[in-house]
Amino acid sequence: MRHAAVATAVSALLVTACGGAGRHPVDALRACVAERVPASAVAHVVTSTEGGVTTLIYSSPRGEQTTVSVFRSAGDASAALEAEARIGDAHDRRAGNVLYDGGGAVAAAVARCAG
Numbered sequence: 273m274r275h276a277a278v279a280t281a282v283s284a285l286l287v288t289a290c291g292g293a294g295r296h297p298v299d300a301l302r303a304c305v306a307e308r309v310p311a312s313a314v315a316h317v318v319t320s321t322e323g324g325v326t327t328l329i330y331s332s333p334r335g336e337q338t339t340v341s342v343f344r345s346a347g348d349a350s351a352a353l354e355a356e357a358r359i360g361d362a363h364d365r366r367a368g369n370v371l372y373d374g375g376g377a378v379a380a381a382v383a384r385c386a387g
Contacts, residue, residue, distance in 0.1 A: 296370055296386050298326045298342050304385035305330075309377045325352075330378045338374030340382050345369050 302317070318329045325348075328340040343349040346369045353371060356362045364371040365379075367386035372379055 296342060296368060298328070301340070301342060301370065301382070301385055302328065305378060305381040308381035308384065313377050324348075330374075332376070332378075336374065336376065338372060338376065338378040338382070340370060340372045343369045343371070 298319075313332060315331045315333045317331070320327050324344050326342045328342070330338045330340070341349075341352070341364075343352065346366075349366050349369045349371050353362065353364060353366050356364060364373045365383070367383055370382065370386040372382045372386075
């Protein structure tokens with residue numbers, strides 16, 4: 273229990289140090305999601321970074337996926353969402369500088385952690 277409290281405090285400090293509610297460092301977001309989603313709900317997480325955007329793909333044991341993209345700023349995330357809409361692919365949701373899709377426990381945790 274003590275480790276969870278320390279992880280929460282460190283996550284809060286990271287979020288605050290990196291710009292508060294408008295920005296969510298990938299490690300802090302990932303730790304926050306891990307605290308809220310049962311380990312049995314996630315088979316694995318694949319992480320990649322390209323052009324300053326870090327993408328996390330959470331896969332469930334049943335093969336369902338939730339894709340999370342963490343941008344440098346809320347403005348960058350908003351612009352990406354608008355670009356998706358222009359090509360007819362606007363299925364993501366935005367919370368601050370984070371875009372995510374999918375459903376279930378992971379998407380709910382991302383919305384809470386990034387919102």
